[in-house]
Amino acid sequence: MPNKSLVNILKSDFPQINFTSGEYFKWSFDEKTIYFNPHDDDDGTYLLHELAHAILDHRDFDLDVELVRKESEAWDRTIVKLADKYEVDIDQNEAEMSLESYRHWLHQRSKCPDCGTNGLQSKNTHYKCIACGCSWRANDARICGLKRYRVSA
Ligand SMILES: [Zn+2]
Numbered sequence: 001m002p003n004k005s006l007v008n009i010l011k012s013d014f015p016q017i018n019f020t021s022g023e024y025f026k027w028s029f030d031e032k033t034i035y036f037n038p039h040d041d042d043d044g045t046y047l048l049h050e051l052a053h054a055i056l057d058h059r060d061f062d063l064d065v066e067l068v069r070k071e072s073e074a075w076d077r078t079i080v081k082l083a084d085k086y087e088v089d090i091d092q093n094e095a096e097m098s099l100e101s102y103r104h105w106l107h108q109r110s111k112c113p114d115c116g117t118n119g120l121q122s123k124n125t126h127y128k129c130i131a132c133g134c135s136w137r138a139n140d141a142r143i144c145g146l147k148r149y150r151v152s153a
C-alpha cells in the first residue's frame with residue numbers, strides 16, 4: 001500500500017500533527033489531528049488536502065462563506081505545492097467535484113425549511129430567513145469530500 005508509507009512520511013515531516021485513521025477525512029484544529037480513511041481510493045489526495053488545512057492553520061467554527069474560501073484555499077495548496085512534493089497524482093476533477101458538493105451542501109443548509117428562501121447566517125450554525133422570519137439551526141458536520149457521504153442531492 002503506497003499510501004500507508006505516505007502517512008509515515010507525513011508523520012515524520014509533521015511531528016506536531018497527529019494522524020489518526022477514522023471514517024472520514026477531517027482536520028481538527030483543537031486536537032491538532034488529521035483523521036483519514038485508509039480504505040478510500042483517493043486517500044492520498046485527501047490526506048494532502050487535510051494536511052493543507054493543517055498547514056494553513058484552519059480552525060473550526062467559521063461562517064459558511066469563510067468555509068468555502070478555506071476549502072478552495074486548501075485545494076490550491078494541495079495541488080500547487082503538496083502534490084509535487086509528495087508525488088501524489090491529484091485528480092483535478094476530484095478537487096473540483098469536492099468543492100462543488102461543498103458549495104451545494106452549504107447552499108442546502110442555508111435554505112429556509114418553511115419557504116425555501118436562502119437565509120442569512122447569524123452565527124456558526126444559526127440561520128434566519130429574511131422572507132418569513134423563521135430561524136433554524138443547520139447541522140454543522142464538516143467533512144471534506146462530502147459527495148461520498150451526502151445522502152440526498
Ligand atoms: Zn422562510
Ligand SMILES: [Zn+2]
Pocket residue numbers: 049050053071074143144145
Ligand atoms: Zn477541506
